Amino acid sequence: MTTTSATPRLAVRHLTKRFGALIANDDVSLTIAPGELHCLLGENGAGKSTFSACLYGLLQPEAGEIEIDGVTAELTSPAKAIASGIGMVHQHFVLVPSFTVLENIVVGTGSGLRLDMTAARGRILDLSRQFGLEIAPDRLVADLSVGEKQWVEIVKALYLGARLLILDEPTAVLTPQESERLFAIIQQLKASGIAVILISHKMNEVMRSDRVSVLRKGRLVGTVTTKDVTRDDLTMMMVGRPVAQVHARSKPGAGETALSFTGVSLAKGGRTHLKNVTLDLAAGEIIGIAGVAGNGQDELLEAVAGLVRPDSGSIHLRGEDIGALSVHDIARRGVGYVPSDRFRDGLVSDFSIAENLILGQHWDERWRSGPFLDETATRRSAEQAIASYSVMASGPDMLCGRLSGGNAQKVILAREFAKARHLLLCNQPTRGVDIGVIEFVHGELLRKREEGCAILLVSEELEDIFALSDRIAVMFRGEILGIFPRHEADIARIGPLMAGHAHGAAA
Structure with missing residues (x-):
């Protein structure tokens, strides 16, 4: 962490933000130094998103003062925040798929009637080289991987002059290898004096920060130097109690086959979503499906639930072909389905x-x-x-x-x-929830497993997959590239498969 400057990159004093009677941020004060990686940690509803939205000008606090490099900043809009040197990479990227990388970065930045695209391209390439980012300015964003889109967002913030960069759950959609590369880039940013605010609920990422500020119910519980605390210390600060780590214990043997896929394929919209999927799931077994979002995991579960019909292949539930059954009829056979988007597909608000x-x-x-x-x-x-x-x-x-x-x-x-008397289809059960809820969800999944329920678990959180699964299957572009017993699976084997590199696959 750079400490040569006595002036903080960011100083927030007594920031308060209300929504009616709810106080989302209650008298929050903190400082961040140039070249510091500062993690913002807290449960859902603790005020992290509200705080970052105030810094980026998306919300305006009722009270408090914000200084950037010793100068009071009136952050009444994102444009004002950007002009003050604040950049933000949102969890859901703000990019136009039909534009090139160059067009996405420079849109809205020109003055006068013309924009010097040659100079802009040169500056983008210089930034890419400086921070070890491989950016091809003329590629369409629609053709980029998720990781590459994130690099574009970071370069865009740097192009706009960010001296303080806010990263909101940046690894949620990255492979383990892409996550490691992101942290290497963060080290480069720090070395150049750029301060980074990391919003994350992944404790292994939190522990890589220089300092952590913990929010609970809108108030700042404290700011600590990361190397001086443990994960348990931070958890206690965050939730006010110890949180047990839940792990599945091996079972003596699998039960009868509860769910069976045979050669299941599905294409729609000109894209292959499932490709010759063959897989058996036993009663009392959890199979975890690992993969970056959008590689057929949703369609796999939806096919079992009756929400989509495969083009070929068969799906059997406890020996019965359920391909022609309705959603209601499948559910009545003891099938529970937890969708990935809780408010869009799981609840009526x-x-x-x-x-x-x-x-x-x-x-x-x-x-x-x-x-x-x-x-x-x-x-x-x-x-x-x-x-x-x-x-x-x-x-x-x-x-x-x-x-x-x-x-x-x-x-x-x-x-x-x-x-779910016989089968539970569970898609992203811990997405966007805090460590206390994760502990609860893990415990409930293992309870269902002990009751003899078969569970097909889809999660982008590899901690879920490794903690809960009896076997782990990796999906890429609708195809299962490998299936591993949990004791044989590790990041070194799973990560490359998630990126489509099929070496080392197990059957």
């Missing part, structure tokens, strides 16, 4: 918790009183689910759209785990 807990089951006799819903039965069930899954809510009538991400996930888990 304007429905209550009680209503969401019976979605797709509202015609079942246990929820009916004649032609009407039995509100007593649905409320009683919802109260039990809220208690069992520790959902932070005012009660069964609370609208799901008002829940935090972690609590919304718990509602989906409560509903789908109850349905």
